Amino acid sequence: MTITQLKYVLAVAQYQNFTKAADKVFVTQPTLSMQIQKLEDELDVQIFDRSKKPIELTETGKKIVNQARNIVNESDRIQDIVDQEKGFIGGEFKIGVIPTVMPTLLPMFLANFVNKYPKVKLRIEELTTESIIDSLLDGSIDAAIAATPLKNDFIKERVLYYEPFVAYDPRLSGKPKTKIKVDEINVDDLLLLEDGHCFKDSILNLCRNSRDTDGERFMLESGSFETLIKLADEGLGMTLLPYLNTMDLPEHKKENLRFFEDPSPAREVSLIFHKSELKMQIIEALQNVITGVIKGAIAFQNVQIVSPISGK
Incomplete structure (x- = not known):
């Protein structure tokens, strides 16, 4: 029995296909x-x-795979110990990023990171929070960037920044830019992301009531903020955006934004990883680069964190 054989078993268990698994572990x-x-x-x-x-x-x-995962993780730890002792920051590093963070945060830090740490081979995948948790637990990714807290005993979290929610409502254009209150938001008037996005769960948790569909002319959930903004522009409702998604809006669209009264509802975005703490030198390097670039964009502190977990 070899570590390599166990890695092959884990690959087939993950992809449920011998050909796909072989491609992923770079053998025939x-x-x-x-x-x-x-x-x-x-x-x-x-x-x-x-x-x-x-x-x-x-x-x-199934029992063999569970034990094989433990053995492979522990074998990886040996190389990890050596790398840390040598101060080596390099090798493959697989990271998952939730869809509502990927398009805004990634362009802010990626070039900086790869230039500073050229020996690290980042493998970045867009994943939902649920998939991220599963992938961290089975070892198929090394870390992730997601909304927290997740309240999972097997996952550690390092906060990167707090990102306020901002209301986007073209019906307010031209009106005084006063701050709004959470209890002024009617969830039945909201255009929401589709199921599977933790940002949708955060919004529903914020409003603390469920959507009443009885009197609605239509119900629409989208996979992108861009679609929600366009629908709001057509007068079909309002939406809530993470702060970073508002920064690149044209000036005429920024007139449709309204901030919340303090403490502003916000999401906590963190770098998360398995409690086994493998590849910590890369995780710390990633954290330092991201927090370094994000400081200039987000400086909000007086916020109220809204849970990304459904129904919390």
Whole structure:
């Protein structure tokens, strides 16, 4: 039994396909299949049910995968210890980013980071919060940027910044730019992101009531803030935006923005990682770069954090 064989097993368990798994671990499909078959022969068990499409783990295979994940993580820790002792900041680093943060934060820090740490090979993937948690727990990503707190005992969080919510309502254009109160927001008048976005859950938690669809002419949920802004421009309602999403709006559209009274409702955006704390030298480097560039854009402190967890 080898660490390499266990890594192959984990790859097939994740992708449920031998060809895809082979691509991800950079070997040919026959090589990967042969090594897994050798492991199954040695253990005298079937790890995968190959008759199913997609491939599924057997009941014994599920237990083996859980233990294999622990073994592979601990083996990675050995190299991690050596890298930290040498002060080496490099190697592959896989990071997940939630969709409502990716387009605004990534352009702010990515070029700076890759220039400062050229030996780090960042692999960035846009993932929902639910997928991020699963990926951190199974070791398929090293860290993530997400709205917190997540209240997960296996995940550690380092706050990067607090991002206020800002109302976007073209119906207020030309009116005095007074700050608004949370209790003035009617959730039934809101254009929301679709299910799966933690920002939608934050907004519903903020308004503390559920959408009443009985009297509505239509119900629409979108996957992008750009669509919500265009719909609001057509007079179909209002929406709430994270502060960074308002910075690049044209000046005439900024007239439609209204800030909340202090303490402003906001989301907490954090760098999160597994409690095993692998690759901490890269995590700390990433944190330092992001907090360094974000200070000039967001300086809000008097905020009230709204939970990103549904129903909280």
